[in-house]
Amino acid sequence: MTSRTPPEDVILIPKEFLSLSTLKGIVERYKGNRLEALQRDPNAFSSTYGRESQFAYETWLSRLENPLSKTFVAVEDKDPTPEQNIYNPVQRLLESEWLGQATLLGPKVLPQEGAETSKPWQVFSGTNLSEGPDFKTLGNAHATYLIVGVFVLPDRRRKGHGRRLIERALMAARDEAKSASAARATVGIIVESGNNSARRLYERIGFKIQGEELAVGGSEPLPVIGMTKDIDIESEHPVFGVCGAVAQ
Numbered sequence: 001m002t003s004r005t006p007p008e009d010v011i012l013i014p015k016e017f018l019s020l021s022t023l024k025g026i027v028e029r030y031k032g033n034r035l036e037a038l039q040r041d042p043n044a045f046s047s048t049y050g051r052e053s054q055f056a057y058e059t060w061l062s063r064l065e066n067p068l069s070k071t072f073v074a075v076e077d078k079d080p081t082p083e084q085n086i087y088n089p090v091q092r093l094l095e096s097e098w099l100g101q102a103t104l105l106g107p108k109v110l111p112q113e114g115a116e117t118s119k120p121w122q123v124f125s126g127t128n129l130s131e132g133p134d135f136k137t138l139g140n141a142h143a144t145y146l147i148v149g150v151f152v153l154p155d156r157r158r159k160g161h162g163r164r165l166i167e168r169a170l171m172a173a174r175d176e177a178k179s180a181s182a183a184r185a186t187v188g189i190i191v192e193s194g195n196n197s198a199r200r201l202y203e204r205i206g207f208k209i210q211g212e213e214l215a216v217g218g219s220e221p222l223p224v225i226g227m228t229k230d231i232d233i234e235s236e237h238p239v240f241g242v243c244g245a246v247a248q
């Protein structure tokens, strides 16, 4: 008897859907999870519930359609019986419980010199977040990414979902940078200064603190810490080992 690998518990939201009703269903779930994050942990994000709850459907849709954005969802199947099509990611996104999500923005190309090299998130501020480099220009370049919108439902925390979301995003960045023949890849993440749980999570995955600054965009300027992790894009093996331990 052959046994199938269990389906992944982190799913990448696809860019294309077979029907409009499926697309609308996913957009609604994405919106619901994001608004819950902003409501539950208002200090963890540089945006607010008041702002995003006013967004039109098209704004949520454009976030998911953005070619420079990949959103990963930690899911739990309600009834993972063989009869259900649990290997169909879209079906699972529609039917499972969403435990958390994280978004990977990028790639952008880091200049050779300048402050952005140590603070790569700066190339994402004030720029059009849906315009990236021509994939060909990534060859031999220093590709950079930013992870945003990390959230796990409060009653599902400390079960490894946050770690799996970040690791999945790192692997996607590595695969993309590798297929574009980038010379280097760095992933940045910005965390509110007092957010020790998020900071510890990122440190355990191998992110290093690069500096502190003030972020604007929320109800008031927020002291934040910028963290980065360089990815080993040459590795033929997964960046992470069993249980997500950093293998490099």
Ligand SMILES: CC(C)(COP(=O)(O)OP(=O)(O)OC[C@H]1O[C@@H](n2cnc3c(N)ncnc32)[C@H](O)[C@@H]1OP(=O)(O)O)[C@@H](O)C(=O)NCCC(=O)NCCS
Pocket: 041, 044, 045, 149, 150, 151, 152, 153, 156, 157, 158, 159, 160, 161, 162, 163, 164, 190, 191, 192, 195, 196, 197, 198, 200, 201, 202, 204
């Ligand atoms: C930060 C957050 C995403 C972590 O999600 P999670 O699913 O609980 O994280 P994990 O279970 O994968 O934790 C992995 C490791 O991170 C560290 N960690 C996570 N939460 C922690 C906490 N509250 N206190 C101390 N360490 C913590 C631990 O080292 C943990 O490993 P351990 O459980 O084996 O000790 C979650 O707490 C959250 O959604 N917070 C509110 C929103 C937020 O702050 N987002 C980040 C914005 S930058």
